[in-house]
Amino acid sequence: MRNLILAAAAALLAAAPVQANELAATAAALRDRALSDTTAWTVTESLTSEVGARPQGSPAMDRARDWGVAKLRELGFENVRVETYEAPSWLRGPESAEVTSPYPHKLAILGLGRSTPTPRGGLEAEIAVFRTLDEMLAQPEGALKGKIAVVTERMRRTQDITGYATAVRARSIGGVEAAKRGAVGYLVRSVSTDDTRLPHTGGARFSGIPMAALSPPDAELLERLAARGAPVRVKLELASTFREKAPAYNVVGEIRGREAPDEVVVIGGHLDSWDVGTGAVDDAAGIAITTAAAKLIADLPQRPRRTIRVVMWGAEEQGGSGEAYAQANAAEVPRMILASESDLGAGEIWRVKLPAGALGHPAMRAFAQVLAPLSVAVSPEPAQSGGVDVGPLQTLGAPVAELSQDASRYFDLHHSDDDTLDKIDPKALAQNVAVWAALVYAVADSDVDFRALAGGAR
Structure with a gap:
């Protein structure tokens, strides 16, 4: 009996690297496919051209909601839905300022x-x-x-x-x-x-x-x-309207898992923007990156074990979308394997931070191996934040990851009239999709349990 137990244990240990190698091979294939895939660019162009700026509480935000539903369905996502809630809405009117003296x-x-x-x-x-x-x-x-x-x-x-x-x-x-x-x-x-x-x-x-x-x-x-x-004297003329509560929307779509559909990887970006520019780097790019990554995984011959859920959060800039999503989905948080948001533009990813203890798992070691050709470092430090809209999920216990983009130029554009599509480099956008696709696949098609790993790390 003892020999049988030892033999079974040895077989399991021998099987783990094989599974990790298979996972790494598929993740690498996704990485390479992503580098030439144009889905993210097409999605970014579509949102910025067909909707443009989309502040919370505006008619443009209603159009963005409808755009999100149509786009997710067009790309083959399942369980596409709108989660409606209320959030603050400040809308700009005519503005001017001048120095009157000296x-x-x-x-x-x-x-x-x-x-x-x-x-x-x-x-x-x-x-x-x-x-x-x-x-x-x-x-x-x-x-x-x-x-x-x-x-x-x-x-x-x-x-x-x-x-x-x-x-x-x-x-x-x-x-x-x-x-x-x-x-x-x-x-x-x-x-x-x-x-x-x-x-x-x-x-x-x-x-x-x-x-x-x-x-x-x-x-x-x-x-x-x-x-x-x-x-020195200055004259200001500022007009605006404010509502403490206005209709707001989180748009959701899924790639359902084949074996453990109730276990969920939550990713996305925020659908709203300020009223200047066309909200390209903030945050049409984040919407596009995560949607394209999930779409690439959905197109594999076999779906991942777990469900991948893309969320287009609808009120990040003025606040409330993350809290509303967490409240509406609180019962699911124990089954949320990982959550993360893309919301720092379209610069190349240069570093990834995973939940505590993650690098000890074969699936995460395989993921780190896949990143090497992209010159992306996997930090030994654990992730501290998955993004503003993910924060409330993290507070409820969901593990998070940080995918750090090069923000060197992001704040030249952020929240200004210069936040337009022409500022996005398609190759950098594709590199983002490659990293996201590799990570999401490695998590969704493995048995990694970040909560258990974090407990072991302590």
């Missing part, structure tokens, strides 16, 4: 999400300029009474999201802090790495005062004017 200048601005409109006829006041958010935070309450606060803090260009994560505080909380100190308006240098007169919008916390982003050259102009010593 020297007249037109300013290039974009209102920030949740900005309050200016009074009829506009708002004119003296400005107070601060080169960093911390300089403004050092001011006592009342110090900015009756003024328009201006923060001109610059963003550092980095390969990952570090530069943005540091600089975005000035946009997100600056208006609130300015209002606490008596300011009647707030202007912030665009959280961007470009040097054009195209401002970059984005979300901000509600402050009760008008808030807008300045183009980088105009932020520097205000710095120079203030440095001359004479009072």
